[in-house]
Amino acid sequence: MSGTSEGPTPAADLDRSAVTDSHYTTYHRVFEAAPLAMAVVSPEGFVVSANTALGELLGTDAAAFTGRSAADLVDLASDARGWHAYREVLSGRQARLRCTRRLKHPEGHAVWVRVTVAPLAGGEPGVLLSVADISGRRELQAQLRHLQMHDPVTRLPNRTLFFERLTAALEAGAYEQGGTGRIGLCYLDVDGFKAVNDTLGHRFGDRLLAAVAERLTHVADRTGYARAATPLVARLGGDEFALLVEDSTGTEQLADLAESALKALEEPFDLAGQRLSLTASIGVVERHAAGTTATGLMQAADTTLYWAKADGKGRWTLFDPERNAHRMTRQALSSTLRPAIERGEFALEYQPLVAMEDGRLNGVEALIRWHHPQFGTLTPNRFIGLAEEDGSIVQLGRWALATACRQARRWQLDRPGEPPIFVSVNVAVRQVWDSDLVADVAEILAETGLAPHLLQLELTESAVMGSAGRPIQALQALSDMGVRIAIDDFGTGYSNLAYLSRLPVSTLKLDGSFVRGFQYEEAAKGGVPNPADEVIVEAMIQLAHRLGLTVTAECVETSAQATRLRRIGCDTGQGWLYSRPVPPDRISELLLGTQTYAVGNP
DSSP: OOOOOOOSOOHHHHHHHHHHHHHHHHHHHHHHHOSSEEEEEOTTSBEEEEOHHHHHHHTSOGGGGTTSBHHHHTTTTSSHHHHHHHHHHHHTSSSOEEEEEEEEOTTSOEEEEEEEEEEOGGGOSSEEEEEEEOHHHHHHHHHHHHHHHBOTTTOSBOHHHHHHHHHHHHSHHHHHTSSOSEEEEEEEEETTHHHHHHHHOHHHHHHHHHHHHHHHHHHHHHHHTTSSSOOEEEEEETTEEEEEEETOOOHHHHHHHHHHHHHHHHSOEEETTEEEOOOEEEEEEEEESTTOOHHHHHHHHHHHHHHHHHTTSSSEEEOOHHHHHHHHHHHHHHHHHHHHHHHTOEEEEEEEEEETTTOBEEEEEEEEEEEETTTEEEOGGGTHHHHHHHSTHHHHHHHHHHHHHHHHHHHHHHOTTSOOOEEEEEOOHHHHHHSOHHHHHHHHHHHHTOOGGGEEEEEEHHHHTTOOSHHHHHHHHHHHHTOEEEEEEETSSOOOHHHHTTSOOOEEEEOHHHHHTTSOOOGGGTOOOOHHHHHHHHHHHHHHHHTTOEEEEOOOOSHHHHHHHHHTTOOEEOSTTTOOOBOHHHHHHHHHTTOBOOOOOO
16 A cells, blocks of 8 residues: 655654744734834835834824835935935845934924834844934934024024024025025124223123114014014124125115114113113125125125224214225235335336426436236335335335435436436335434445435425424434435425424425415416415415525426416426426436426516
């Protein structure tokens, strides 16, 4: 008899089956009791089973999750990057996904969760989804961020948050999707706040800052009413505040905001029994957001705030590109002055000094020019003040003095049989104080071989009048050496002829404002000169002559002026009637041609 019999089940197989069932039961119990919210997800992305903790976290019975899309439960499809990573984990091409999501609880409040998706252990198909509630941590982080981003005194956004908002507003995406594409800023500083702190104490100062912040916030809220957004009010530090306007409509809006802020702060403050009035200064900037940086906007605002302070405080000032360009040019010139001297970027031009009696060229004034590689040829009014401020005038003045003396000596040698002309060089008072001018002049005259009487030094009236001590001693020593001393721009400062008599001066140069009054008006208006100017100038010339001084008239531009100046006894004329400042070779041509100038009709 043949047949087949399965026979009894081996004992080993029975034991293995029992262990597997027991392992599954244990795993299931652990899965259910685990405090961490979890779900087993199939390779297709559907929930196979979910534990009680997940149901409690999401406010739904865990059994209801079975068969649902796991991605929908925890919002994994909300961004393309997260969705792609999730699909990669499901397919086994990526080991793990971890992300943060904000979910809405059925009861209405938000729940922040940390989602982790990882393959199941033992190579089982599918993944394990775990969800941790991090709402408490997020709330703590938010509280810490608020403390970090807000000023404790005024409770306003601080400098860090302000720049975060400003930078975000200037990003291309912030204004390309709509709005005006413009941005505005009012940069405010409380006038005289340091005095408040010093006299009433820092605690009172803090109360005042808080009160200022409250008023500025009220102004911003009132301004933002019926607009898309309310201006951001921030305290940038100390007594400085900012009002940031995103999607501004133009300078008029910013001007209205600044004016409202000033008016709000003009009302007296009643704090701790003290009644206090204050003012503020505001720099206003408004421009296209495109091409603007946070640093550039703040620099413009800071500059404009400085203008408001300099213009008298208690006001707002609008950013002016031309005024700023002048300031930037001034800074650029100041920073390159000393290197420019060493690089030889300076040159001298010379303007004739003509005898009024016979029209002969008696001397020249040396006028410095800066051939700047970026800004072109600059006249002294653009850089001499800067040189005096930073002290480079000493080095520049010595160079000009040596160059002019060397040139004057060369003209003398080129015309051995003719009377030599003198050269007049401007000297700043700082050259007297910060250097040994007497020693410098003596050394330069010795090096060049120029006779002392062929050098004239010009100092402004305001620099000499009222001086004492070292400047007077230096002038006296130079005069004793034989050097001529001239007072430039006479008539614009002290005009003290009695004091002048005690100075070692040989020449007065009348300021051009007097000479301009000598011009005849148009024939249609009668052609009558200004008699007052003539009387004043004639009186100064007569007094100067009685003191043994010669007189040079600056800014002589017409033959009529020259005629009248000659008639009242002026010795020397200088101005465009004779010549503009010219290079040294042009003076050489004039000298070789024995140049004389028309002296006008007697």
